[in-house]
Amino acid sequence: MSAKVLPLLRQRREELATLDSQKFSWQKLTEWHSRTRPLIGQYFPSELDHFDEFIKPELSKVDQAVRAANDNIPMNAKEKLLAYVDALIELVNAPNALG
Numbered sequence: 001m002s003a004k005v006l007p008l009l010r011q012r013r014e015e016l017a018t019l020d021s022q023k024f025s026w027q028k029l030t031e032w033h034s035r036t037r038p039l040i041g042q043y044f045p046s047e048l049d050h051f052d053e054f055i056k057p058e059l060s061k062v063d064q065a066v067r068a069a070n071d072n073i074p075m076n077a078k079e080k081l082l083a084y085v086d087a088l089i090e091l092v093n094a095p096n097a098l099g
Contacts (some may be wrong), residue, residue, distance in 0.1 A: 005043045006092050013085040014038045016078060026074050029081075036085075043069055044088060054081050 015039050033055050040051045054077055 005039070006089065008039055008090050009085060009092065012080065013089065014037060016047055016082055019078065024074055024078065029074050033081075040088075044055065047088070051084065054084070 012032075012035070016033075019028050019032065033051075035052065037048070041048050043052075
């Protein structure tokens with residue numbers, strides 16, 4: 001499995017890392033999450049709930065306004081997701097990795 005998933009994880013990590021910090025938003029983060037979720041579900045099904053926690057709970061209209069006004073919140077979520085994907089890459093690279 002590592003031969004298949006590792007380049008995909010690295011590609012998704014690079015996509016997230018290079019999202020324009022000047023125009024970064026929850027929308028961009030959730031779009032990345034939506035594109036990456038099937039990959040996590042296919043190769044790391046037991047991690048899917050944990051992966052979703054970075055985006056949950058669904059934002060209410062009040063939360064959206066507050067978060068839109070605070071650019072640090074989506075950037076913090078981005079940094080946590082980067083660390084999470086890095087951990088998955090390390091897991092795949094580890095000896096005796098997942099098969």
